[in-house]
Amino acid sequence: MKMEINDKMDGVVKKDGKLRAFSSDNVYLAPSPAAEDGGEKVGKLPREIPTAALQALGGPQSPIKAIRAKCIDCSGGYAAEARKCVAITCALWPFRMGYNPFYAKGNEGVSAE
Ligand code: SF4
Numbered sequence: 001m002k003m004e005i006n007d008k009m010d011g012v013v014k015k016d017g018k019l020r021a022f023s024s025d026n027v028y029l030a031p032s033p034a035a036e037d038g039g040e041k042v043g044k045l046p047r048e049i050p051t052a053a054l055q056a057l058g059g060p061q062s063p064i065k066a067i068r069a070k071c072i073d074c075s076g077g078y079a080a081e082a083r084k085c086v087a088i089t090c091a092l093w094p095f096r097m098g099y100n101p102f103y104a105k106g107n108e109g110v111s112a113e
Pocket residue numbers: 070071072074075082085086087090091092093094096
């Protein structure tokens with residue numbers, strides 16, 4: 001599905017023919033509701049941000065793809081290193097290859113106990 005973004009959309013600009021988002025813009029940030037933060041800006045809840053603005057950030061649009069991207073980033077940008085990751089206590093480790101192994105066929109009834 002092709003996305004249409006209004007040139008005047010707050011926080012999104014066209015640069016070199018590509019859509020970019022300002023990370024410091026009010027589309028993504030708002031004053032903290034917690035008094036102890038003294039009005040400092042914090043990230044808005046994603047559900048409060050227009051979908052087009054989220055898409056303009058250019059990141060993955062599914063949790064599993066986001067995990068895969070994070071693991072490659074954590075591995076210095078090398079997918080092969082994410083494959084070899086030995087940090088088995090990391091919460092993302094089972095998902096680092098970009099799929100959910102808990103949904104794999106043949107795992108039904110398997111328990112870690
Ligand atoms: S599983 Fe954890 S430690 Fe390993 S690459 Fe992913 S984020 Fe980094």
